[in-house]
Amino acid sequence: MKQQQQQRNDNGKNTIGRSSKDNYDVVFLDGRHLYLRPPTKDDLPYLTRWINDQRVTRFLKTSVPMSEAAEAAWLEGLDGGKDRNIILVIVDKATGKPIGTMGLHRIDWKDRRATTGTMIGDRRYWEKGYGSEAKMLLLNYAFNTLNLHKICSGAIAFNARSIGYSKKCGYKEEGRLKQHVFKNGRYWDKVLLAVFKKDWLPIWKEFRRTGSVPHLRKKARQK
Ligand SMILES: CC(C)(COP(=O)(O)OP(=O)(O)OC[C@H]1O[C@@H](n2cnc3c(N)ncnc32)[C@H](O)[C@@H]1OP(=O)(O)O)[C@@H](O)C(=O)NCCC(=O)NCCS
Secondary structure: OHHHHHHHHOOOOOOHHHHHHOOOOOEEEEOOOEEEEEHHHHHHHHHHHHHHOHHOOOOOOOOOOOOOOHHHHHHHHHHHOOOOOEEEEEOOOOOOEEEEEEEHHHHEOOOOOEEEEEEEEOHHHOOOOHHHHHHHHHHHHHHOOOOEEEEEEEOOOOOOOHHHHHHHHHOEEEEEEEEEEEEEEEEEEEEEEEEEHHHHHHHHHHHHHHHOOOOOOOHHEEE
């Protein structure tokens, strides 16, 4: 990521191959290394590739093959339910390429609660801080624009990367649903996590200063 940052600075451009002058990208939430924007039809080949890649979906609920048409119908369905679901595409600023999706789902406007869901479909981007950067931008939107109160997340117990990046952003484990998910030949617990604004805010302040989320100390990982 540092290298990409360097490249941007050296070229004096916002994204590789594009000057800031002719950059008309749609940007909804802007970060240092990535931005989030609403999906378009052009994202469908990416979405379809990722959602059929078992190395990605082994961590997700989905387990059936998805055609591009099915993926398009899913996107359209989400659009119809905008007040319940908000889905955004994560774009790497250095290359201008989509790398995954992140969303707020099952938004409950009375209880002011939602559940986040994320898929970085391009595996080359795993564990480099992109997930936590995107999550911080989404949480800022959830807490400070939508005025949501509690943001939940669920991860299959073996998904240490997902649990790790959520905890980096202030989530805490609230409980486990025993043997809740059948994946990779056996049942697994589902870990329930949630974050409140007061726990996220100090991390956000640090994130605004440095542009990235501090690594978790060993003790915090185990909480
Ligand atoms: C889960 C996902 C969104 C995380 O994004 P990411 O960019 O890979 O995560 P980050 O690099 O921001 O953070 C990962 C953290 O987990 C930590 N982690 C990884 N493996 C770990 C392990 N075995 N034990 C403890 N922590 C671990 C990392 O060290 C890192 O924390 P650190 O920066 O303090 O070292 C992304 O990997 C992904 O989309 N995976 C596939 C689909 C998926 O699992 N989606 C979530 C479903 S709930």
